[in-house]
Amino acid sequence: MTLSAAAMRSLIEKKRAGLEHSREEIEALVSAFTRGEIDDAPVAAWLMAVCMTGMTLAETAHLTASMAASGDTLVWGAASVVDKHSTGGVGDAVTLVAVPLAAEAGAKVAKLSGRALGHTGGTLDKLECIPGLRVDLGLEEFKSQVLRVGCAVAAATASLAPADKKFYALRDRTATIASVPLIAASILSKKIAGGAPAIVLDVKHGAGAFMKTPAEAEELGRVMRDVGERLGKRVRVVLTDMNEPLADSVGDALELDEALAALSGGGSPRLRSVAHAIAAAMLECAGCSAGALAPVSGLRKFAEMAAAQGGRLDEFDRAFKPARFIAAPSSGYVRSIDPRTLGELVAAGKAGLPIEQARRTGLRLRKRPGDKVERGEPVIDVFETGAALLDLERLAASLTLGDDPPASRQLVRALS
Numbered sequence: 001m002t003l004s005a006a007a008m009r010s011l012i013e014k015k016r017a018g019l020e021h022s023r024e025e026i027e028a029l030v031s032a033f034t035r036g037e038i039d040d041a042p043v044a045a046w047l048m049a050v051c052m053t054g055m056t057l058a059e060t061a062h063l064t065a066s067m068a069a070s071g072d073t074l075v076w077g078a079a080s081v082v083d084k085h086s087t088g089g090v091g092d093a094v095t096l097v098a099v100p101l102a103a104e105a106g107a108k109v110a111k112l113s114g115r116a117l118g119h120t121g122g123t124l125d126k127l128e129c130i131p132g133l134r135v136d137l138g139l140e141e142f143k144s145q146v147l148r149v150g151c152a153v154a155a156a157t158a159s160l161a162p163a164d165k166k167f168y169a170l171r172d173r174t175a176t177i178a179s180v181p182l183i184a185a186s187i188l189s190k191k192i193a194g195g196a197p198a199i200v201l202d203v204k205h206g207a208g209a210f211m212k213t214p215a216e217a218e219e220l221g222r223v224m225r226d227v228g229e230r231l232g233k234r235v236r237v238v239l240t241d242m243n244e245p246l247a248d249s250v251g252d253a254l255e256l257d258e259a260l261a262a263l264s265g266g267g268s269p270r271l272r273s274v275a276h277a278i279a280a281a282m283l284e285c286a287g288c289s290a291g292a293l294a295p296v297s298g299l300r301k302f303a304e305m306a307a308a309q310g311g312r313l314d315e316f317d318r319a320f321k322p323a324r325f326i327a328a329p330s331s332g333y334v335r336s337i338d339p340r341t342l343g344e345l346v347a348a349g350k351a352g353l354p355i356e357q358a359r360r361t362g363l364r365l366r367k368r369p370g371d372k373v374e375r376g377e378p379v380i381d382v383f384e385t386g387a388a389l390l391d392l393e394r395l396a397a398s399l400t401l402g403d404d405p406p407a408s409r410q411l412v413r414a415l416s
Helices: 005-016 023-034 040-053 057-068 094-104 123-127 139-149 162-173 180-194 214-230 252-262 269-285 299-308 339-350 355-359 392-397
Strands: 081-086 108-113 151-155 198-205 234-241 324-327 332-337 362-365 378-383 399-402 412-414
Touching: 005 023, 005 040, 023 040, 023 057, 023 162, 040 162, 040 180, 057 162, 057 180, 057 214, 081 094, 081 180, 081 269, 094 108, 094 123, 094 151, 094 252, 094 269, 094 299, 108 123, 108 139, 108 180, 123 151, 123 252, 139 151, 139 299, 151 299, 162 180, 180 198, 180 214, 198 214, 198 269, 214 234, 234 269, 252 269, 252 355, 252 362, 269 412, 324 392, 332 378, 339 362, 339 392, 378 392, 392 399
Parallel strands: 081 108, 081 198, 108 151, 198 234
Antiparallel strands: 234 412, 324 378, 332 399, 362 378
């Protein structure tokens, strides 16, 4: 089905009226936009109509499948292959821990990852702190490593779901990002093109996440699960609290360092808890026994994966010395530390720095919400290199103290 200007206007009017598109209409729209046969303006109008009136599950599945089919796709065959996605958070080094854990316990993990987006860090940026490590693997190289080593973490190639890249760029320019069906289709199209028969989705909610409330995260999680299952995938959704950083560290090299510690039983208990929950979900979704996870450390598998991608893990400098710190202004309990502020400060502090200095810029928490502190006691260490300095006044304002500890929140749970 081709798409004339009149047909495009009809699609816009139909969606503004809240009516459902057919599979053929969505396929024609995606195909024409990807090939450059229609301008941005009418597609932007259609996106705005979707934001206003929404899409049915069937429409969202058609959009996801059409974007996935717009480029290359991988076919695995092996039932135990699983992929994983996080909607993004601060101190979210979970992939670096969960992937080798699941692989060591028997799953084949084909993880397509991204770079930093807004205040959230990028898995690829963290991995590239390892000297020599390559994340731009060709599709056949990626597939071969997963089957041989058990896991690979790599960038999605330009040939995977190119339609999504065009749609996302236009959504970003037209303030049409915040639509559940559009978010779901964007995330899942890359996963469908990646070919893994099993997918685990880690949906964050809270102050440091894109979805602010548990209800919003549940809605997105259910849509993605239902759409993924309609398209023949086994999908598990995990909901994670992001009202404070997951790891104690925020910043590429610092998070990599903490992930390596977590793989040996150290690091933040929050990071380990979420990583183990995600790894268990990956094993279950891939048809493996989650019970095999208990005795696994994951560090050996991580080193094997890094070496397969050219990384020299022994050359990664794990000696970090803070330049400054934020002290508690009074005695009491840490009530909260705003994760979004921490993420934004690190992102701003890295801007314009040489890449090696940017990678080692960051923050590390000495205290977390619920911890008791004395006046003048260090709470947050600041790691800086070069001329750029983090805004300490804003960093101090991210910290809230009180006479009583905050109420506890459930950290991670499976979507029912």
